[in-house]
Amino acid sequence: MENKENFITEDQEFPSCEPLIEFNNVYKSYGSNKVLNGISFSVKRGENLVILGRSGSGKSVAVKCLVGLTKVDKGEIFISGKNITKLNEEELNRTRMKIGFLFQNGALYDSMTVRENLIFTLQHNHKDLTEQEMASAVKEALQNVGLEEAIDQLPAELSGGMRKRIGLARALIIKPEIIIYDEPTAGLDTITAREIIELIRKIKLKYDTSSIIITHDLTCAKYTGDRIIVLKDGIIRAEGSYKEIENNTDDWVKSFFEK
Incomplete structure (x- = not known):
């Protein structure tokens, strides 16, 4: 999987200097457990x-704070210049509509077909769409992940990799500005993990999304991240490109790369 020839080779556009998300001195504890x-x-x-x-x-926990599922103890978080720690629930919900999630297990509704899973998410975020508009959005989302043929299947009929790709289609169908990937390659075989990594890269190129990718998979980090931060005990121990992280002299950071 470390063979770079297996991955997309298109030049990625250099990200804008404008921050879309900002964490400013954020603290979060649960009782005596200091998490951030x-x-x-x-x-x-x-x-x-x-x-x-x-x-x-x-x-x-950092992601939960970002989407307002848990309140910070101290500090500020900004999305598109808005301090989300000061928003009420209605304002938070409007901000959440800008964010797509790829959950670790896909998080599909087992009793719904792929089509129904996607429409359910679409209707939750866009209540005024016609049936034709919804059908077009579902088709585009499935084309993006290469699974048009799975439209009428149930999640139980799909492999783990296919469920992950449908989960990504569901995240994309709302046309988010931000995508959060939670351990996108966890539990997948090498070939399927590579397919998910390539999809993450393709989505960024096609839609110019901003993404936070939570992972402990070094290959995923290497091929999807423009920049990497390394967390330990709620503190950023290193930040930079993959090469800079790989060459970091901190013993704990170096332990990530030990075979």
């Missing part, structure tokens, strides 16, 4: 930011 300890980072428009870290490092 004053982290600050930003995501530019059109940038893929990888958050790399082991279980319990604070990756998932």
Whole structure:
């Protein structure tokens, strides 16, 4: 999987300097457990930011704070210049409509077909679409992930990799400005993981999305991230390109690359 020839080779556009997401000195604790300890980072428009870290490092909590599912104890988080820590629930919901999620397990509704899963998400975010507009959006979303033929299948009939791709189609169908990928290659075989990595890269090129990719998979980090931050115990221990992270002299950061 480390063979770079297996991955997309198109030049990616350089992200805009304008930050779409900003974390400013964010703290979050659960009782005596300090999960985020004053982290600050930003995501530019059109940038893929990888958050790399082991279980319990604070990756998932940072995302929950970003979408307002948990409140920060201290600090500020901005999306498109709006401080989401100050928004009410209605304003938060409007902001969430800009964000697509690819959950680790796909998180599809088992009793619904692929078509119904996508339409359900679309209707939740865009209530005034016609049936023709919804059908067109579903078709485009499935074309993006190469699974038009799965439209009338149930999740139980799909492989793990296919469910992950349908999950990505569901994230894309709302045309988000931001996509959050939660362990996108976890539990997948090498070939399927490579397909998901290529899809992440293609989506960025096609839609100019900004993404946060939560992972502990170094290959995923290497090929999807414009920039990487490494979290340990809620603190950013390193930040930079994959090569810069790989050459970091911090013993804990170096431990990621030990065979």
